[in-house]
Amino acid sequence: MPSEPGPPPQLKDWFDEARYRAIAAELTAIAPKFDARVFLRLVLDGLEERTLMQRLIQCAAAVNEALPGSFQQKVRVLQKLAPKLGHEFVAIFLCDFVAVFGREHFDFSMEALRFFTVFGSAEFAVRPFILADQELALKTLLQWARHPDEKVRRLASEGSRPRLPWGMRLQALVRDPRPTFAILEALKDDESLFVRRSVANHLNDITKDHPELVLQLLEGWDLEREHLRWIAKHACRTLIKRGHAGALRLFGFGKQAEVSAKLTASPTQLRLGERLTLAASIVSTTRRPQRLVVDYIVHYVKARGVSTEKVFKWTEVDLPERGTLELIKSQVIRDFTTRKHHPGRHRVELQINGQRVAEAAFVIE
Incomplete structure (x- = not known):
C-alpha cells in the first residue's frame, strides 16, 4: 500500500539544513577563506525554533561572521553568489546583509541593493536607507525608475511604499507621501504589469491616510487609457469598498443606486467546512441605465462576541433601465491563517455604490 503523505512543507523550510549546506559549499568555492564550520554552526544551532524571517536574518548574520574582509569585500563575494542561489526568496538574505551591515556605506x-534586487527583492532592505536620508534615497529611487530591468524599476515604487506589508513603516511618508509622487508618475506608463501593480499598491497605501491627495493625483491622469484606469481603480479599491464618495464618482459610480434589492444566505446554520451560498437579486427602479459597483460585507463574530466587518468585492455592472441582476457567491467556511471563525450569528450586508441596501445572516455552530 502507498504510504500516507506527510505534512506539507512549511515556508521556513526554504532555509533548511540542505539549503544552508549548499550556500556554504558555494561560498567556499568562491572564497576559500570562508569558514563553513562557523557558518553552519550559527545557522543550524536552534534551527527548528526559528521562523522563516528569523532564518533569513540568521543567514545574513552567519555570513558576516564566517566571511573575512571588509563590508565591501564581502558584498563582492555575495554578488558572485547571487546568481547561484536559484531561489528569489532565499536571495533576499543578500539584501538583508546589506541592510544590517552596510548602513555606514550609503552609496x-x-x-549593492540595486544589483541584488534582480535575484531577490530589496524592497525591505532599502527602507533603512530611506529612513536614514529620505531625500537622497528617493533621488536614487527616481533614477532607478528609468532602469532597463523591471525588477529595479519596481523596487523604486515597492521599496518606498509608506505601509509596505512586512516592512518597516516609513512614518515620514505616511505623514506626507508627496515626495514619492515623482517616482509614481515616472512609472505609471511602465510597460511591465509587475511595475504598474506596485504603483497601484503604493497609491492604495496612501489612500489609507490621504485619500484626497490620491484622488487629486488620479484626476490629472487620462483615465480613458486602459492601463491608467486599471492602476487608478486598483489604487482606489479600499476607498471603493468603504463607499468613499470621491472614489465612486471618479469611476462613474457616484450616483446613488435606484434599485430594490434582496440578499439571502443559505444554509442559515452551518459548521466549519460546510459551504455558504449568498444570492443577491437587484432590480432597477428607474428608466435610465445605471453603473453599479456591488460589494458584500461580512460581520465576523470574534472570540469575545463582538464583530468586525470585512468588505468583499462582488462585481461591477451596467444595469439597463428596469433591468434585473441575479448574483450568486459560494464559498466553504473554513479557518485561514489570517481569519479564524467563531460560533455565532454573522450578518452579511449588500452594498451598491457605497450604500448598504439589503442584509441577511447565517449562524456558525
Whole structure:
C-alpha cells in the first residue's frame, strides 16, 4: 500500500539544513577563506525554533561572521553568489546583509541593493536607507525608475511604499507621501504589469491616510487609457469598498443606486467546512441605465462576541433601465491563517455604490 503523505512543507523550510549546506559549499568555492564550520554552526544551532524571517536574518548574520574582509569585500563575494542561489526568496538574505551591515556605506550599499534586487527583492532592505536620508534615497529611487530591468524599476515604487506589508513603516511618508509622487508618475506608463501593480499598491497605501491627495493625483491622469484606469481603480479599491464618495464618482459610480434589492444566505446554520451560498437579486427602479459597483460585507463574530466587518468585492455592472441582476457567491467556511471563525450569528450586508441596501445572516455552530 502507498504510504500516507506527510505534512506539507512549511515556508521556513526554504532555509533548511540542505539549503544552508549548499550556500556554504558555494561560498567556499568562491572564497576559500570562508569558514563553513562557523557558518553552519550559527545557522543550524536552534534551527527548528526559528521562523522563516528569523532564518533569513540568521543567514545574513552567519555570513558576516564566517566571511573575512571588509563590508565591501564581502558584498563582492555575495554578488558572485547571487546568481547561484536559484531561489528569489532565499536571495533576499543578500539584501538583508546589506541592510544590517552596510548602513555606514550609503552609496555603496544602495548600489549593492540595486544589483541584488534582480535575484531577490530589496524592497525591505532599502527602507533603512530611506529612513536614514529620505531625500537622497528617493533621488536614487527616481533614477532607478528609468532602469532597463523591471525588477529595479519596481523596487523604486515597492521599496518606498509608506505601509509596505512586512516592512518597516516609513512614518515620514505616511505623514506626507508627496515626495514619492515623482517616482509614481515616472512609472505609471511602465510597460511591465509587475511595475504598474506596485504603483497601484503604493497609491492604495496612501489612500489609507490621504485619500484626497490620491484622488487629486488620479484626476490629472487620462483615465480613458486602459492601463491608467486599471492602476487608478486598483489604487482606489479600499476607498471603493468603504463607499468613499470621491472614489465612486471618479469611476462613474457616484450616483446613488435606484434599485430594490434582496440578499439571502443559505444554509442559515452551518459548521466549519460546510459551504455558504449568498444570492443577491437587484432590480432597477428607474428608466435610465445605471453603473453599479456591488460589494458584500461580512460581520465576523470574534472570540469575545463582538464583530468586525470585512468588505468583499462582488462585481461591477451596467444595469439597463428596469433591468434585473441575479448574483450568486459560494464559498466553504473554513479557518485561514489570517481569519479564524467563531460560533455565532454573522450578518452579511449588500452594498451598491457605497450604500448598504439589503442584509441577511447565517449562524456558525
